[in-house]
Amino acid sequence: MTRDPHDLAGPYALDALTDTERRRFERHLPSCPTCAGQVTGFAETTARLALAAAHRPPGALRGRVMAEITRTRQTPPPLGRRLPSHRVRGLSRLAAAACLVLALISGGAALRLHGSAQDARALNRQVTAVMTAPDARTSTVRAQGTATVTLVSSRSLNKAVVTTARLRPLPSARTYQMWWLGPTVRSAGTLNPSGKPRPVVTTGLGDAQRFGLTIEPAGGSPSRPPHPSSPSPWNDHTAPSDSPVERAPSQGTDAGQRCRRTRKGLRSHVGGTASGRLAATRAGASAMARVPFRQTQ
Amino acid sequence: MNEPVAGPRSPTGPAGAHPPDLAELLGRVARGDQDAFGQVYDLLSGPVYGLALRVVRDPAQAEEIAQDVLVELWRKASHYHPERGSATSWALTVAHRRAVDRVRSSQAGRDREERTAAPAPAYDQVAEEVGTRLEHQQVRRCMRGLTETQRESITLAYYGGYTYREVSELLGVGLAAVKTRMRDGLIRLRDCLGVQP
Numbered sequence A: 001m002t003r004d005p006h007d008l009a010g011p012y013a014l015d016a017l018t019d020t021e022r023r024r025f026e027r028h029l030p031s032c033p034t035c036a037g038q039v040t041g042f043a044e045t046t047a048r049l050a051l052a053a054a055h056r057p058p059g060a061l062r063g064r065v066m067a068e069i070t071r072t073r074q075t076p077p078p079l080g081r082r083l084p085s086h087r088v089r090g091l092s093r094l095a096a097a098a099c100l101v102l103a104l105i106s107g108g109a110a111l112r113l114h115g116s117a118q119d120a121r122a123l124n125r126q127v128t129a130v131m132t133a134p135d136a137r138t139s140t141v142r143a144q145g146t147a148t149v150t151l152v153s154s155r156s157l158n159k160a161v162v163t164t165a166r167l168r169p170l171p172s173a174r175t176y177q178m179w180w181l182g183p184t185v186r187s188a189g190t191l192n193p194s195g196k197p198r199p200v201v202t203t204g205l206g207d208a209q210r211f212g213l214t215i216e217p218a219g220g221s222p223s224r225p226p227h228p229s230s231p232s233p234w235n236d237h238t239a240p241s242d243s244p245v246e247r248a249p250s251q252g253t254d255a256g257q258r259c260r261r262t263r264k265g266l267r268s269h270v271g272g273t274a275s276g277r278l279a280a281t282r283a284g285a286s287a288m289a290r291v292p293f294r295q296t297q
Numbered sequence B: 001m002n003e004p005v006a007g008p009r010s011p012t013g014p015a016g017a018h019p020p021d022l023a024e025l026l027g028r029v030a031r032g033d034q035d036a037f038g039q040v041y042d043l044l045s046g047p048v049y050g051l052a053l054r055v056v057r058d059p060a061q062a063e064e065i066a067q068d069v070l071v072e073l074w075r076k077a078s079h080y081h082p083e084r085g086s087a088t089s090w091a092l093t094v095a096h097r098r099a100v101d102r103v104r105s106s107q108a109g110r111d112r113e114e115r116t117a118a119p120a121p122a123y124d125q126v127a128e129e130v131g132t133r134l135e136h137q138q139v140r141r142c143m144r145g146l147t148e149t150q151r152e153s154i155t156l157a158y159y160g161g162y163t164y165r166e167v168s169e170l171l172g173v174g175l176a177a178v179k180t181r182m183r184d185g186l187i188r189l190r191d192c193l194g195v196q197p
Helices: A005-013 A019-031 A033-052 A060-070 A088-113 A117-131 A255-263 B022-030 B034-056 B059-075 B087-104 B106-115 B130-144 B148-159 B164-171 B175-193
Strands: A137-143 A147-154 A159-165 A174-181 A185-191 A200-203 A210-217 A278-280 A287-292
Touching (some): A005 B175, A033 B130, A033 B148, A033 B175, A060 B034, A060 B059, A117 A147, A117 A159, A117 A200, A147 A210, A185 A200, A185 A210, B022 B059, B022 B087, B034 B059, B034 B087, B059 B087, B130 B148, B130 B175, B148 B164, B164 B175
Antiparallel strands (some): A147 A159, A159 A200, A210 A287
8 A cells, every 4th residue: 555645646637546556545635735636637638538438338328327227216415515506496305305304304203102113214205316316396385275285296206295384184093195196096195193293205196197185184195086976076176266376486586495395384386287186075074185296207 | 626628517517508618517416405416427537437448448347437536526515615626627637547556456457468459549539529529629739739748648647557667668768757757748748738727
């Protein structure tokens, strides 16, 4: 092992160091402006060596790569960096993600109280995967006056993260049930907002176009339209005039500000034409908040 | 930070069209823009595949590496820091490291030992793309300007994937001499190619 890594800029730029030597040199770099300057210039130089070796790849490679990226999650930027905010949608997604992270932290704490840090970590991973999926879309609606239901969905992962705030506690004989609404109606699982709300990851997005939340008997109802005796509320595409959903400002909203507003229950809506309501049906037992979302294929 | 003047060209792109800026494209890719990634592919697949082929010398493995690298560029587009160098340099550093990792893994290394018995492809054989030719000619001219020992050290390390210790053994010279040759050779190449650090 070389005692002084100072003279390794050349081998480093050529990838001619072992992993150990490379890590050592990279630790040395911040304290050596001369080395850092050389490394930058050398990296531009070796890039030219690479360009000179260019060779047309087999034609089939393009299709394989393009297919693979559609099912490959992108990693978020390293901490402390922000993506350029050319598009409001990206910014808003980050804002929504930040809000969900806040919710997640408390959710993780709640889980640990119940003795399973491992579950918390697993949930954390799943939530992060959905929120950072390249095709993640966020919709939020207000329900029950001040409650909010936020859905972050990813068609490519076939999953969604659902968070709620201020949903009314239910008697033990009742539970909230989530539904995928599309050509068919499918249960997306149940939700118990007691205690600190935490995000729920639900799968089976499939070809659903809307997401619904109803109050059902404890344990949930089977996969059928909830309360068949009631008019099918999800077929009613007309939001009532007193629709609780408002469009979020389309631009110019600081991410942090939007997050705070969302947390106050003022709703953030991104990338879709969200409309929704919480409607007591005539049957009296069920209420549904509809969260339509637009999800590109 | 400027991209290299003689950057790669799209094999299918219109001749003479203003080449898209890779850094700007990567910014769009970081926000999930698949069309932008298609353009990144057109710009970089040739250098990435060609470099992998040069290092591992096996078309099937080179194709695997190229696929891995290009998908990694999609995954990590947000990790690119414009302040640390050009986008081309960043992407090709990722590609080279991946190819070198592969060639140093056991089986690939053994296969390489067999193939290195055959002569390395001449520059003319690898430069078949019209857009690559100018770059290739310039690099070849500048490589000729190095001393033989500098050229050998750089070629074995960069195109061969050898560590500087292996280069030292292969050439039968001391470690310090190899490090110096690599550094001095790169300085001379950098200046000859007009690289703006």
